[in-house]
Every structure is written in structure tokens, then in C-alpha cells.
Amino acid sequence: MASSKKYNRFDAYLLKGKFRRSGFENWRYVFTGISKATGEQKTFFIELYYVNPQISPGEAVIAQKTRPKISDSELQYALAGTLAAKEAVEDEKFVPSYVLLKAGFLGENSRLFNCFYPAEKLSFVKSEQSFKLENCFFGKDFLSGKVEVTAEELLKKPELLCSAGSMKWNLHFEKTVESGTLFKSSRNVWIPLGAKTVFAGIVELNGTEYTVVPRSSSGYVSKGWGERPCENFFHISSSNLTSMISGKSLGKSCFCVEGEFEKKLTGFIQIEDRRMILSGKGLFNKYTEIHSCSQMPVDADGEKLHWCVSFHKKKLVIDIDIYCKTSRMLVRNYELPEGGRTLLEICGGGTGFGEIKVFKKVKNNLELLEHASVMDALCDFGSVDGTEGQV
Incomplete structure (x- = not known):
């Protein structure tokens, strides 16, 4: 494809400059697969969340880690009346630094598996033009790997915030x-x-086993980085569209x-053949928009989100409405680069459905x-939540 080389540089991007000490990078891959045994379809996701790699490159530091019982030295601080001050200093310094592999599926009985690695474990394999993380590979046109979390690990490490499997x-x-x-922007x-x-x-x-078939894979790939994720997060996407005018796919x-940026x-x-970009770049690309995510009666x-x-851009109007059953949604958590024991909590689904309408303004009509x-829509809504050190 003609455009592939144009965007190849983003496939090999990894955090640079100030973002290596205070920043994040997120890779996202979403697709559907079909069970070989039952024919059931599931929406799978694989993500990589890379945060503050330069702070602790040799050890994965999870800011949400459960605070251990008070030690003898802390008892001395408490007796001296300075424990509160010591905790304040520790919390200020306690920021995340790791590469997090997230994988799982969305839908009924959704599951999420999290594995944390030291930042230095993520390396670029120049000969294959791909990134390697332990036994996982992320190439410009291929993915391979494995993630496993045992029930025993979850008992010992509740800060993993995921399922066993x-x-x-x-x-x-x-x-x-x-x-x-x-x-x-300078921030995102x-x-x-x-x-x-x-x-x-x-x-x-x-x-x-699930087979991922090209014609029905409904795939999506994105990349983002910056100082911190959006505090109020909103996402919808789909590539499974059928015209209600012609009836054709x-x-x-x-x-x-x-x-929200x-x-x-x-x-x-x-x-x-019609492409519409709403980025606000340039004087002549201005647009207005309104959006919401609300709970339906x-x-x-059952219960759904909408x-x-x-x-609205020049003579174009684009309206999108997507619905998803809450029973088929999953909560994913992301630690913010600045620490402070706060999380971006995102509730997401991969079985959204609805419609998209594109209008052209002709005088007053x-x-x-x-x-x-629209089917197989990926839909997310989230916000930053202060956890006060709770897991």
C-alpha cells in the first residue's frame, strides 16, 4: 500500500526525551476471533503500556502495590511523631515505572490478564523490525506471544488488577x-x-482455540503517548459497516x-471513497462537536450505555450513535505517570452496535x-479515579 511507508516511522517509535522520566506510551491491537469448537465469536485485545521507563529500568515498580505492614523502622518514625511526614515523602516518590502487557477479551464473562516487566525488557530487534518483550514480539505486520496469570499469583499480588488465566x-x-x-501537542x-x-x-x-479470519476480524490498531492519558477518556470505532440505503457491506x-484532548x-x-478527518489542524479545518456517554433505561x-x-465541519454533519450492553463490558486500569496512587479507569466493550449518518448541508437543509x-464497535468511557492507596 502506498501509505504504509509514510507511517512506518510510528511503528518503531518509543518514548523519547522528557517522556522517558515522566510519560507513557500505549499500543493497542483489537480484533475478533471465532471458536473452532463452538463457532462463538469473541473480541480480543492486546495492549502494551509503557510508563516512566527511565525511573526504574531494571525493576518493575507498581505504584498501586499494596502497602506492607508497618516495619520496625516505621514504628520508630511513628513513636517520634514523624510517620505522617515520612509517608508523604514516600508517596511523592512512589511513581510507576514498567512495561505492562495487557491481553484478554471483551463480551460475556470478559477477562483481562496483566503482566508487568522491567522497562529494559522491551527491546527493538533491528533485523526483524520488531519489538521484543520476553517471549512476545510486536512487528509492523505480525504479533506473537503469551500471557499467563495464575490464581496463586493473584493471591500474592492483588495489585495486578486482573483475572487468572x-x-x-x-x-x-x-x-x-x-x-x-x-x-x-506538546503533551499528547x-x-x-x-x-x-x-x-x-x-x-x-x-x-x-480461536481462528482469526481476515474478512471478519474487524481489526483496529492505534498508538498514543505523552505526559499522561486523557483524564476523561472517550473512544468509539468500527470497521463493520453496512449501508442502510443500498443494503451492501x-x-x-x-x-x-x-x-478528550x-x-x-x-x-x-x-x-x-470519502475520507473525513476531524483533527482541527490548520485554519481551514476547524470543526465543532458535541458528545456524551450515558446510561440507558x-x-x-438489559442495561446499556449510549x-x-x-x-459539524463546513458543509458536513456526521452523527454517530453506539450502544453496548454493560454485561459485556470490562474495566481496565492504567496508572498515571505522575503516580500519587491514582488510576485511569476505563469501562470498555467490543460488541457495540448502532449507526452512523453523514449529511451534506444544502442551504437550510x-x-x-x-x-x-454499525456492528462490532469498540467503545470506551473512563475517567481518573483517586484510589487513596487501595487496590
């Missing part, structure tokens, strides 16, 4: 619809590198929307250009 994968992928940087960068990505391969979840279509969402929408289908976005149903 294992997941193994061997995948190849192609970014069929690519995007450049949608948001860039977000790039949905593979807004529509085709995956193929095998995933083994707790001993059960829109094979070259997809969208992804994310923020400076209290605003950015977006990339492609409807067949409980009905026969993501609603409306973009709106002309409908496309109205498509």
Missing part, C-alpha cells in the same frame, strides 16, 4: 485503511495507525473517534449522503 497468539495483520496523527499524541486492519491467525484462550469504510474529540471517518435487553457524537448500521 492464559492467552496465546500468533497473528499477521495488514492495515488496509491507515491514518496519520489525529492529535498532536494519538495515531489510529490501522483504523481498519485485517488480522489472520490463531488465539488460544485458556486452552480453547461497506468494505472500505471505518471510523474512529477519541478524546483539550476537552475535545478528534476523529477519522472513511465511507468508501433498562429494557428487555455513546453519542455529532461533528441536510442531504443524506450515507446511513450505515
Whole structure:
């Protein structure tokens, strides 16, 4: 593809400069697989969260780690009346530093597996143009690896904040619809590198094999980095669109929307040959948007969340409505680079459904250009939560 070389530099990016002491980087891969035994479909995800690597490159420091019982030396501090001061200093210095591998699936009985490694374990293999983390490889067109968390580990380390189980994968992928940087500032960068990505391969979840088939993989790949993740996080994306006008599958279509960046969402929408970029770059690319994520009244289908976005740019209006059952959603946690025992808590699903409408303004009227149903939508909503040292 002509655009692949253009964005290759982002595949090899790793935190630089000041962000190595106070910053994060997040790689995200999402796709669907089908059980060989039952035909059941699951939405899988693999993520890499790299935070403050220069602070403790040789040891994984988890700021959320449960505080141990008071030691003899701390007892002396307490007797001297200075324990509170000592704790304040320790908490100020106690910031995360590690590379975190997240993997799991979204849907009924969602599961998340977390493995923490020292930052120095993540290395670039120049001959293969890929990153290596223990037995995991992240290439520009392939992924392979394994994550396993035992019940015994969780008992000893509740700070892992995940489930017990294992997941193994061997995948190849192609970014069929690519995007450049949608948001860039001195504090944050977000790039949905593979807004529509085709995956193929095998995933083994707790001993059960799932086949990832290109035509139904509904893949998505993105990368972001900066000082800290968005304090109020909003994301929706999908590449499984069907025209409600023609009834045909829109094979070259997809969208992804994310923020809040400076209290605003950015977006990339492609409807067949029409590409719409909502990044606010340049004087002539200004747009307005309104968005919300709200809980719907409980009905026969159970409890659902509703993501609603409306973009207005020059003569275009884009409306997106996505719904997801809360029973099929999972909470993921990310420590902030500054520490302070706070988490970005994101509630996410991979089985969202809804619609997207694209209109053209014609004088005082709106002309409908496309109205498509949306399936297999990735949908996230979250915010920063102070945990006060609790796990």
C-alpha cells in the first residue's frame, strides 16, 4: 500500500526525551476471533503500556502495590511523631515505572490478564523490525506471544488488577485503511495507525482455540503517548459497516473517534471513497462537536450505555450513535505517570452496535449522503479515579 511507508516511522517509535522520566506510551491491537469448537465469536485485545521507563529500568515498580505492614523502622518514625511526614515523602516518590502487557477479551464473562516487566525488557530487534518483550514480539505486520496469570499469583499480588488465566497468539495483520496523527501537542499524541486492519491467525484462550479470519476480524490498531492519558477518556470505532440505503457491506469504510484532548474529540471517518478527518489542524479545518456517554433505561435487553457524537465541519454533519450492553463490558486500569496512587479507569466493550449518518448541508437543509448500521464497535468511557492507596 502506498501509505504504509509514510507511517512506518510510528511503528518503531518509543518514548523519547522528557517522556522517558515522566510519560507513557500505549499500543493497542483489537480484533475478533471465532471458536473452532463452538463457532462463538469473541473480541480480543492486546495492549502494551509503557510508563516512566527511565525511573526504574531494571525493576518493575507498581505504584498501586499494596502497602506492607508497618516495619520496625516505621514504628520508630511513628513513636517520634514523624510517620505522617515520612509517608508523604514516600508517596511523592512512589511513581510507576514498567512495561505492562495487557491481553484478554471483551463480551460475556470478559477477562483481562496483566503482566508487568522491567522497562529494559522491551527491546527493538533491528533485523526483524520488531519489538521484543520476553517471549512476545510486536512487528509492523505480525504479533506473537503469551500471557499467563495464575490464581496463586493473584493471591500474592492483588495489585495486578486482573483475572487468572492464559492467552496465546500468533497473528499477521495488514492495515488496509491507515491514518496519520489525529492529535498532536506538546503533551499528547494519538495515531489510529490501522483504523481498519485485517488480522489472520490463531488465539488460544485458556486452552480453547480461536481462528482469526481476515474478512471478519474487524481489526483496529492505534498508538498514543505523552505526559499522561486523557483524564476523561472517550473512544468509539468500527470497521463493520453496512449501508442502510443500498443494503451492501461497506468494505472500505471505518471510523474512529477519541478524546478528550483539550476537552475535545478528534476523529477519522472513511465511507468508501470519502475520507473525513476531524483533527482541527490548520485554519481551514476547524470543526465543532458535541458528545456524551450515558446510561440507558433498562429494557428487555438489559442495561446499556449510549455513546453519542455529532461533528459539524463546513458543509458536513456526521452523527454517530453506539450502544453496548454493560454485561459485556470490562474495566481496565492504567496508572498515571505522575503516580500519587491514582488510576485511569476505563469501562470498555467490543460488541457495540448502532449507526452512523453523514449529511451534506444544502442551504437550510441536510442531504443524506450515507446511513450505515454499525456492528462490532469498540467503545470506551473512563475517567481518573483517586484510589487513596487501595487496590
